[in-house]
Amino acid sequence: MPTIRDVAKRANVGIATVSRVLNSSPSVSDETRNAVLAAIEELDFTPNPIARQLSTGRTSTIGVILPYLTMPSYVERLRGVQHALAETDYHMVLFSVGKPSERDAYIKDLPRNNLVDGILIISLPPDDSQAERLANADIPTVLVDAYHEKLCCILTDDVKGGKLATQHLIDLGHRRIAFLSEPLETPFHPSTKYRYQGYRQALLENDIPFRSEYVISETRGRFKAKKMAKKLLGLPEPPTAIFAGNDTLAIGILDRAKDLKIKVPKELSVIGFDGIRDAEYTNLTTIDQNLFESGVEGVHMLLKALEAAPSTPCERRLSLDLIRRKTTKKVKV
Amino acid sequence: MPTIRDVAKRANVGIATVSRVLNSSPSVSDETRNAVLAAIEELDFTPNPIARQLSTGRTSTIGVILPYLTMPSYVERLRGVQHALAETDYHMVLFSVGKPSERDAYIKDLPRNNLVDGILIISLPPDDSQAERLANADIPTVLVDAYHEKLCCILTDDVKGGKLATQHLIDLGHRRIAFLSEPLETPFHPSTKYRYQGYRQALLENDIPFRSEYVISETRGRFKAKKMAKKLLGLPEPPTAIFAGNDTLAIGILDRAKDLKIKVPKELSVIGFDGIRDAEYTNLTTIDQNLFESGVEGVHMLLKALEAAPSTPCERRLSLDLIRRKTTKKVKV
DNA sequence: TACTTCTCTGGAACCGGTTCCAATTAAAGA
DNA sequence: TCTTTAATTGGAACCGGTTCCAGAGAAGTA
Secondary structure, X not given: OOOHHHHHHHHOOOHHHHHHHHOOOOOOOHHHHHHHHHHHHHHOOOOOHHHHHHHHOOOOEEEEEEEOOOOHHHHHHHHHHHHHHHOOOOEEEEEEEOOHHHHHHHHHHOOOOOOOOEEEEEOOOOOHHHHHHHHHOOOOEEEEOOOOOOOEEEEOOHHHHHHHHHHHHHHOOOOOEEEEOOOOOOOOXXXXXXXXXXXXXXXXXXXXXXXXXXXXXXXXXXXXXXXXXXXXXXXXXXXXXXXXXXXXXXXXXXXXXXXXXXXXXOOOEEEEXXXXXXXXXXXXXXXXXXXXXXXXXXXXXXXXXXHOOOOOOOEEEOOOEEEOOOOOOOOOO | OOOHHHHHHHHOOOHHHHHHHHOOOOOOOHHHHHHHHHHHHHHOOOOOHHHHHHHHOOOOEEXXXXXXXXXXXXXXXXXXXXXXXXXXXXXXXXXXXXXXXXXXHHHHHOOOOOOOOEXXXXXXXXXXXXXXXXXXXXXXXXXXXXXXXXXXXXXXXXXHHHHHHHHHHHHOOOOOEEEEOOOOOOOOOOHHHHHHHHHHHHHHHOOOOOOHHHEEOOOOHHHHHHHHHHHHHOOOOOOOEEEEOOHHHHHHHHHHHHHOOOOOOOOOEEEEEEOXXXXXXXXXXXXXXXXXXHHHHHHHHHHHHHHOOOOOOOEEEOOOEEEOOOOOOOOOO
């Protein structure tokens, strides 16, 4: 592999000049520039990015820490990140997290080891000491779908979203509203819990008594949702509407309803949460939390922070949009 | 940031000794080792990986080139890669490709610029000159779901899979078998075309006349599949079975059948291809091409190549498994 | 005791870029 | 004609590790 010194020798110039040509510095005469370019061409020279990285201290790489791609929402966010990053010169290193210990290890090491210029953490809220560490590092960090007062973040208000979903059902006249979700307590992001809080708040504000038999929260995945939906729909007084903690679960409920020949939305209203692609295909009414956009915005915020570190943590709240499709309807009286 | 020299000074040893401690070389006395470790602790020193990379020429990083995560099969393969890589010390840099020009750029630059120790290319077959370049680079490359004689690869035999799927339907007594798929000609991987070839071959071998009205191949996504299924099922002599080019399309067909009150599998058999998770949930009979495993195996092959470059391209063919679920059945006579 | 061998250790060179700083030359101004 | 100034250029130091090689002691051997 030829180096910058080989090029310099060949072009009869100094190494500094070659470097200047590589970095398109204006203070090189056309004549020398051409000579250097010719030498580069002849030697088929490519600058070694690692050497540049060591020298400049910049890596042109951003690190993305996110959970294993087990949920469509993570994938959709990652897609947004990729999309936004494709238009820059930054590379992306992926650190995917299966257990809390992995998360902690990445969050601990990444800010210190000069491997990346910036960090994007998706759907993994750091604890106070981690946030402290991240905030004090000289590498900027942006949280996507997570909040900490010390850090920049792209936020989704899950409580509000849960309220919005529930209120939509209430506005349609429903009173028997069930909530079906993944476990409320997770090692990672507590978004489900927040959505549940929104559900409770909406009930409270509308003077609708809470019924514990209407809440099932140990439901992982579409298949399980289908199973659990049966339980809900088999109650002596079954709900007329179900708010699912995410779209995948909602689709599972739709599956079951079809099997049970329960007409949606005529006999049962179903609303999801997330706004993944499948929700569109299945005509699911849902709360769209703009997943793709969250990734894009996360990158933009990080790029801004890379240019000039913000004096105070910036915060951007993404909109939550109720998308009315064909799975919710006025309750029949 | 403290450097190795700061540590050396603090511990009253030479920098070489500190380096030896960092790399757990055996030829350091316990006494000096402890002194160095103490100094490292006191200074909160972390070695700079970039400097190490420059010095050793190794980056502990592998580059993954793959299409944008628009299809579940890509995500599933990537998951496999992540899973296998998590058990190693390698990092993963993701290069995702939306247009052929991006693919070409990555394949051109990545092998030369010392940024990664190895390259994994997923579902993007290189042309001859690219393969040549990759084969001659001193960085090993492994193709996953793509073939080139000059390169190591993890293979799926799409023709065979297409045949397998079609033969399954034929064995069940079907004669009117449709094929619904994404476009046959794509800028990237021609797997759909191969599956189609398998379909044609199976028909031929069983003396079943080919009918062009049974082939619809411009179908992108579940939603479009639903639309196109209507067209197929509305034919004067509709097919009794449909082979879908991938699971997502098959699920779209199931949606439509439900809407049209066509009973699956009693009145219509449907088989997919891929073996994504949704296929399990929907009880779809499919050809499982072991997507997750392809990612895992790709990493293993690459790791092996990193240890010792294989003298001749190695090749591993993944099994294709017919998973009989509840969407195919003997045709009613 | 003298010599060899082995165990540890430190210095300096190296990886391949960037960049500060001083030097050279040409153009401009007095 | 003599400065002053601007435009180019090259050398050397630097980024922060690894590693070759030589040297100092300690231990083993004749």
